[in-house]
Amino acid sequence: MDARLEDPIAAQIAAEPGEQARSRRQMVWWRLASIALFCLAWEIAGRVPINLAFPTFSATVAAFAEMIADGSMLKAYLLTLQPLIIGLIVSALVGVSVGVAMGLRKSVEWIGAPIFIVLQAAPVAAVIPMVTFVYGIGLTAKVISVCLLALPVIVLNSYKAVANVNPSLINMCRSFLGSRLQQIVKIILPDASPVIFAGLRLGISAGFIGIILAELLITPTGIGDLITYHRAVANYAHMYAAIASIIVFSAAALSLLQWVEEKWIRPEKKRS
Amino acid sequence: MVAVTRKFPRPADPHGADMTSLESIISVRGISKVYSGQVHALQDVDLDFPAGALTTLLGPSGCGKTTLLKIIAGLMAPNTGDVLVKGRKVTGPGPERAFVFQDFALMPWATVVRNVAFGLELRGMAEAKRHEIARRYIEQVGLAGFEEKYPHELSGGMRQRVGLARALAVDADVLLLDEPFSAVDEQTRRKFQEDLLRLREIERKTFIFVTHSIEEAVYLSDRIVLLSRRPGRVSQIIAPQIDRSGSPDEIRRDRAYLDTVEEIWQSLRQFVD
Numbered sequence: 001m002d003a004r005l006e007d008p009i010a011a012q013i014a015a016e017p018g019e020q021a022r023s024r025r026q027m028v029w030w031r032l033a034s035i036a037l038f039c040l041a042w043e044i045a046g047r048v049p050i051n052l053a054f055p056t057f058s059a060t061v062a063a064f065a066e067m068i069a070d071g072s073m074l075k076a077y078l079l080t081l082q083p084l085i086i087g088l089i090v091s092a093l094v095g096v097s098v099g100v101a102m103g104l105r106k107s108v109e110w111i112g113a114p115i116f117i118v119l120q121a122a123p124v125a126a127v128i129p130m131v132t133f134v135y136g137i138g139l140t141a142k143v144i145s146v147c148l149l150a151l152p153v154i155v156l157n158s159y160k161a162v163a164n165v166n167p168s169l170i171n172m173c174r175s176f177l178g179s180r181l182q183q184i185v186k187i188i189l190p191d192a193s194p195v196i197f198a199g200l201r202l203g204i205s206a207g208f209i210g211i212i213l214a215e216l217l218i219t220p221t222g223i224g225d226l227i228t229y230h231r232a233v234a235n236y237a238h239m240y241a242a243i244a245s246i247i248v249f250s251a252a253a254l255s256l257l258q259w260v261e262e263k264w265i266r267p268e269k270k271r272s
Numbered sequence: 273m274v275a276v277t278r279k280f281p282r283p284a285d286p287h288g289a290d291m292t293s294l295e296s297i298i299s300v301r302g303i304s305k306v307y308s309g310q311v312h313a314l315q316d317v318d319l320d321f322p323a324g325a326l327t328t329l330l331g332p333s334g335c336g337k338t339t340l341l342k343i344i345a346g347l348m349a350p351n352t353g354d355v356l357v358k359g360r361k362v363t364g365p366g367p368e369r370a371f372v373f374q375d376f377a378l379m380p381w382a383t384v385v386r387n388v389a390f391g392l393e394l395r396g397m398a399e400a401k402r403h404e405i406a407r408r409y410i411e412q413v414g415l416a417g418f419e420e421k422y423p424h425e426l427s428g429g430m431r432q433r434v435g436l437a438r439a440l441a442v443d444a445d446v447l448l449l450d451e452p453f454s455a456v457d458e459q460t461r462r463k464f465q466e467d468l469l470r471l472r473e474i475e476r477k478t479f480i481f482v483t484h485s486i487e488e489a490v491y492l493s494d495r496i497v498l499l500s501r502r503p504g505r506v507s508q509i510i511a512p513q514i515d516r517s518g519s520p521d522e523i524r525r526d527r528a529y530l531d532t533v534e535e536i537w538q539s540l541r542q543f544v545d
Contacts, residue, residue: 171373
């Protein structure tokens with residue numbers, strides 16, 4: 001074929017790199033503006049003030065700097081991160097494996113689906129005191145709290161992701177003589193990965209809820225302790241600094257996960 | 273209904289031989305297919321596909337033509353009957369058949385070159401070698417320069433060229449095309465048809481082509497199998513004798529071309545409400 005394509009899309013693609021870079025720069029500016037606007041509104045609301053217990057943005061930043069300087073923030077994070085990271089790794093590994101197995105085999109689906117659907121519907125905050133009752137107030141109880149919140153959403157998303165893989169791609173793999181293993185590794189997992197990663201993102205934010213709930217409900221340690229302590233002594237700026245830091249930390253963890261997905265698993269998403 | 277092979281006067285036969293005397297590379301024998309015990313898609317289909325010919329399965333929508341193609345591809349099992357490839361019974365996909373999908377079936381996470389090389393990747397060929405082969409076919413279907421693009425960066429017509437290059441890259445004897453041009457616009461479709469005719473001169477392969485377009489079937493085919501409405505049976509086999517040495521416009525104005533289109537329409541209109 002000497003089909004030299006004179007497709008308008010071809011010209012458009014050729015012109016794209018510069019165009020893309022410009023729109024990316026614009027996006028960054030608008031996002032920064034969004035954050036700045038939020039901080040400004042916080043500052044104004046604190047100065048009005050809407051409530052005596054509501055500090056200004058600048059006071060919160062100052063309190064944050066102070067807590068970094070005296071090491072209390074770092075100490076709190078070390079305590080909080082241990083059960084959180086263990087819980088999230090366990091939830092991610094077990095959750096994705098179980099979810100994928102449920103998507104691949106009907107028998108596993110029938111066993112697993114009811115358990116995780118009920119777990120996801122359960123108000124886990126009500127279960128956490130019971131976890132304490134059984135496992136005490138140590139690391140185990142906190143890891144279990146994280147898993148209780150993170151696991152169901154990861155399992156159910158992975159399961160749905162695999163169950164909804166494009167059947168045409170599976171037929172394609174079969175017609176080009178792919179084995180079942182190749183089909184799973186080269187087609188099903190990559191095709192399911194956006195939804196699996198969406199589940200992981202929800203799971204991570206649920207895990208953060210789990211660890212903070214555990215630290216507030218089981219024993220005050222780590223960030224939960226910082227929040228409780230500064231509230232008790234009416235250091236509201238410090239309390240807000242602790243809360244804001246965990247929110248920022250959680251958001252950063254989610255961005256990191258998205259970066260991993262785009263970098264290693266679905267490179268085409270960067271170009272859309 | 274009886275299968276009839278029509279003979280037309282042949283001014284110039286580009287393949288130099290009577291199609292009926294050619295050895296058949298694929299045969300189907302007594303194929304019937306019933307979906308979920310109710311929908312009778314195909315009934316007692318017997319067909320031979322001559323090697324080197326382009327045979328089109330044509331019929332009203334829902335006549336089971338895609339079902340028949342998927343059974344030939346080994347992607348679907350018939351309820352009764354056998355598919356023979358080079359005289360041997362097959363029950364699944366095989367290296368001698370390659371499929372081009374209606375919805376392209378490209379991996380959105382893979383570049384054009386990886387998509388085209390995918391059949392070879394599944395066979396365990398080393399990356400350098402399979403990419404070299406893939407690049408050759410990408411060039412042949414007119415996509416040189418797009419090797420590192422992702423499918424969403426291509427137009428529909430270009431995506432189907434990727435699907436075609438992937439099927440060519442595994443060097444199968446038979447290409448099975450399931451309404452390959454139905455998801456692209458009419459201009460792209462015509463260009464694609466012209467390119468396919470030219471491709472046939474380079475690649476000596478057998479094509480089995482499913483379409484619902486009478487014009488497309490007549491324009492491209494050596495043999496056209498008309499299927500009746502559900503349950504699909506072979507209603508007629510037509511071998512249009514069209515001189516394809518001229519330009520696309522000349523072919524589309526050719527007397528034999530227009531007569532064959534009209535004749536097929538007269539046969540098929542009985543199936544249309």
